[in-house]
Amino acid sequence: MYKYDEIDQAIVNERVAQYRDQTRRYLAGELSDEEFRPLRLQNGLYIQRHAPMLRIAIPYGTLASYQLRKLAEITRRYDRGYGHFSTRQNLQLNWPRLEDTPDILAELATVQMHAIQTSGNCIRNITTDQFAGIAPDEIIDPRAVAEIMRQWSTFHPEFALLPRKFKIAVSGSQQDRALVQAHDIGLEFFYDADHKMAIKVWVGGGLGRTPILGTVINEQLEWQHVLTYCEAIIRVYNLHGRRDNSYKARIKILVKALGIDEFRRQVDAEWAHLKDGPNTITEAELERVAHHFTRMPYDTLPAHDASFDAAIASNPAFAAWVKRCVHAHREPGYRAVTLSLKPHGVAPGDATTEQMQVVADLADRYSFNELRVSHEQNLILTDVRLGDLYALWENARAHGLATPNIGLLTDIICCPGGDFCSLANAKSIPIAEAIQRQFDNLDYLHDIGDLELNISGCMNACGHHHIGHIGILGVDKDGSEWYQVTIGGKQGSDASLGTVIGPAFSADEMPGVVQRLIDVYIAQRSDEERFIDTVRRIGVAPFKEYVYADKAGKKEAAHV
Structure with a gap:
């Protein structure tokens, strides 16, 4: 992973000192709420329903074990003993005191971390595939370019006050695990016919109030020009994006209004002034940054391990965990492991201080001192030997980190919602x-198979409900909390947006609604179909009919 140089460290230290003085002046009454608001947002601080919320950046989802230990220490010292990993691959603290936030940022700076540009109308944390660098289907490791883009976008003066927040995702694998089509800019890396690195550029994607999947604006961009081309896109957006209506301020609305052809024409015209300029990436610069993402010191291992095979054969619980939580690796004898942050009874994505410390220890012992955060709100050890998997499982299970539900219905993506967020309905x-x-029966969950369920507490869609196989959206109905259901959404290369099945449901109806959706799937599925496959084959109507027939029947019974 990338290590700060003296310039990086000086910039972050200076920002901490600046923010400390700004906070002091605000607490002394020298700055008004309105004056302090943009200053705190630039440093990742929101005012939520009950307390401030601090969002800490985890660039392209990569953490060193010493950084995770620092996060654990901060949650113990300054919060309530836990943190929340978000769908932007960041960590959120839900209970810090405002007066402590400068000290938290100072602590983060000691381990090359910060909260810069995790909020506000700027370029946010750049995200990528949690398996970047080790996935067997990877074509190009995109992390070096992601890091160059992070450096380019951080403190970019021209883009410090965009019409709305701006999100970029990069992917270099055959299967898109970074949701590039659902971002303001999505970048897909591949090799062209001459075996040179090139980029397919998507623009105008986004979820929220108006969900739209992006459109390809450039089929084959030379990698050297990725900064200047993205700069041209953002300049056009910055010039024409709506500033009078926050609901219509995202780039997706501008692309839709202009049409992709006209938007592309304006981008190309702007790019003509930027192409081959100072922000063109050189081979030397790419090599310098790529040096931080070189191959780990893998041992030469056999593709199979007898002790692992024996443990699989003799221990059904271990075998179930391996099936759901252990993933293929491009190096023989190694695997990637997802540590589930979705045990029953715990808010999805939450990790306690103790669990963070345990994961840091596991990363040191089994995974070259490094881990990843996924947008599905789990933690990943990317480089585990086959022969170490059983010991890792025992340790993870002892600390509530080995629930074998990755990719299953209870591996729920969920925003903090109305318990914390002041925006939530x-x-x-x-x-x-x-x-x-x-759905607390693991055997039943495994029979249901792969199913993605996403929950958002409002139209901002922080839980990505639009692209869940089953999506749940919290809505306000006459001052009460209700929930709208969509089905048929999907992330990945064949991404799709879900379809609303009908009127909203009350909170106490929701488990039954999901159960009846599953009942239709089990009755209708064929061969090895997943839930999303069945929805795409038979359509929404059978699901809607069955769910609302039950609702109508209950109403009729209530009147008898």
């Missing part, structure tokens, strides 16, 4: 917990 966490209780 409804609570998300209680709905997730109720669904987890409904």
